[in-house]
Amino acid sequence: MSFRAWLDIVGGAFITARQAPQATVHMDKDLDLSQYPLSLIADRVGTPFYLYDAGILRERLTRLAALTDAPHLQARFAMKANSSWKVLELVREAGIWIDAVSGNEALRARRAGFAMGARPPVVLFTADVFRDNALTVVLEHGILPNVGSPGMLDELRGAGYRGPIAVRVNPGFGHGHVQSCDTGGPSSKHGIWASDLADVIARAADAKFPIVSLHAHVGTGPQIREFDTNMRKLVDAFANLLPQFPDVEAVNLGGGIPFPYRPGAEAYDLNWYRPVLTDAAARLAAVAGRPIRIEIEPGRYAVAGMAMLVARVKDIKRTVANDRGAGHEFVMVDAGFVDLVRPAMYGSYHHISIVGAGAARAPEPFVVAGPLCESGDVFTRDDQELLVPRPFGRPDAGDLLVLHDAGAYGAAMSSNYVSLGRVPQVLWDDGRARLISRRETLDDLVRAECNEPL
Numbered sequence: 150m151s152f153r154a155w156l157d158i159v160g161g162a163f164i165t166a167r168q169a170p171q172a173t174v175h176m177d178k179d180l181d182l183s184q185y186p187l188s189l190i191a192d193r194v195g196t197p198f199y200l201y202d203a204g205i206l207r208e209r210l211t212r213l214a215a216l217t218d219a220p221h222l223q224a225r226f227a228m229k230a231n232s233s234w235k236v237l238e239l240v241r242e243a244g245i246w247i248d249a250v251s252g253n254e255a256l257r258a259r260r261a262g263f264a265m266g267a268r269p270p271v272v273l274f275t276a277d278v279f280r281d282n283a284l285t286v287v288l289e290h291g292i293l294p295n296v297g298s299p300g301m302l303d304e305l306r307g308a309g310y311r312g313p314i315a316v317r318v319n320p321g322f323g324h325g326h327v328q329s330c331d332t333g334g335p336s337s338k339h340g341i342w343a344s345d346l347a348d349v350i351a352r353a354a355d356a357k358f359p360i361v362s363l364h365a366h367v368g369t370g371p372q373i374r375e376f377d378t379n380m381r382k383l384v385d386a387f388a389n390l391l392p393q394f395p396d397v398e399a400v401n402l403g404g405g406i407p408f409p410y411r412p413g414a415e416a417y418d419l420n421w422y423r424p425v426l427t428d429a430a431a432r433l434a435a436v437a438g439r440p441i442r443i444e445i446e447p448g449r450y451a452v453a454g455m456a457m458l459v460a461r462v463k464d465i466k467r468t469v470a471n472d473r474g475a476g477h478e479f480v481m482v483d484a485g486f487v488d489l490v491r492p493a494m495y496g497s498y499h500h501i502s503i504v505g506a507g508a509a510r511a512p513e514p515f516v517v518a519g520p521l522c523e524s525g526d527v528f529t530r531d532d533q534e535l536l537v538p539r540p541f542g543r544p545d546a547g548d549l550l551v552l553h554d555a556g557a558y559g560a561a562m563s564s565n566y567v568s569l570g571r572v573p574q575v576l577w578d579d580g581r582a583r584l585i586s587r588r589e590t591l592d593d594l595v596r597a598e599c600n601e602p603l
Contacts, residue, residue, distance in 0.1 A: 198572050198588075222443050226248065232257050233586065238262065248275055252284075270293035274292045275364065302353060319340035363399075364403070366446070376406065405447070456555045480550065502541070
């Protein structure tokens with residue numbers, strides 16, 4: 150199918166182009182890659198690059214806004230999932246608030262138009278310790294601090310803070326898609342254990358810090374059944390805790406809404422979640438004897454499906470089986486874990502498509518690997534660090550390879566390892582592409598280097 154692609158690149162002029170049909174693998178999520186002029190964008194900004202679909206993001210944000218469109222319900226966006234300025238603008242336009250976990254995240258939210266110092270708090274700062282400028286940002290901009298460790302109370306008091314606080318609770322249980330994403334229970338560093346809450350309450354009272362919000366997050370990316378169970382247990386836990394907190398106005402149940410990365414994975418039905426939230430608001434209000442605002446803070450659910458990482462196939466090479474293990478064919482691409490670290494860090498799955506001649510060929514098993522001088526620079530591995538070949542058509546060198554559902558913890562967790570610049574981010578919106586973050590250069594990487602006396 151031929152189509153008109155308008156490509157509006159920051160710093161460049163509008164251009165109009167007609168592009169021949171692109172052979173694609175059609176995703177299980179009904180995403181047809183031929184709607185995007187990927188080859189044209191690649192020619193303009195180079196590879197690898199991120200492509201964000203604003204339409205998909207708006208649809209997800211609309212769902213979340215509708216989910217909490219009721220008295221005493223509010224959604225926040227966990228901006229650590231994706232802090233791109235344009236993403237934040239669309240989040241704000243949807244009426245969704247912010248959960249920030251660093252001082253600079255809070256300042257980025259401010260740049261995107263979120264109100265600082267508002268009550269109720271549009272921006273929440275959540276942490277287990279203060280780092281860098283975080284305490285200063287909280288003080289200067291009137292941001293509600295969500296205290297995850299008792300020592301944060303001492304720092305706030307010592308800095309002269311005068312205002313309310315939130316308290317993050319470790320409820321004693323949790324479940325994530327891997328152990329390192331389990332954010333509740335005895336193995337989690339997050340939040341304050343129940344037996345320490347009495348001390349925190351006393352110290353907050355002595356410092357004249359009203360505790361106006363309670364918070365917990367029990368895991369990210371669990372299976373649907375575990376998520377359902379955890380949400381109900383979490384409401385039970387807060388119902389038991391709430392009588393100790395006479396000033397609490399809000400209870401935050403965290404994020405972790407499951408996202409279907411794998412083909413055939415069951416999509417989470419938000420229609421189930423709505424009564425859980427409304428029932429929680431009614432139940433906790435009855436316990437407290439006053440209205441309690443129920444907050445959630447999804448990140449992945451909002452942004453994962455809106456983005457893809459587009460790389461270029463550079464070569465195919467092989468190893469031969471021996472007494473050390475099976476042989477593999479490696480599709481070598483120019484993207485690595487500096488650009489998308491989730492597969493290397495967690496063994497996370499991202500669906501793969503080929504754009505180019507290889508898409509029309511019969512599937513064969515390939516391992517997809519990047520350019521870094523690291524054996525772990527592989528996109529097709531599991532959480533036990535085992536290679537898991539994926540079936541797709543044999544690509545030619547020069548074909549594009551797409552890693553789907555890369556909008557959450559993709560660009561946000563990218564790095565400058567081996568002095569590589571972070572890759573461009575392109576927004577696709579209503580048939581137009583716009584560069585919203587350019588490729589970093591060596592000048593960007595060395596700008597902070599200095600030789601100054603202390």
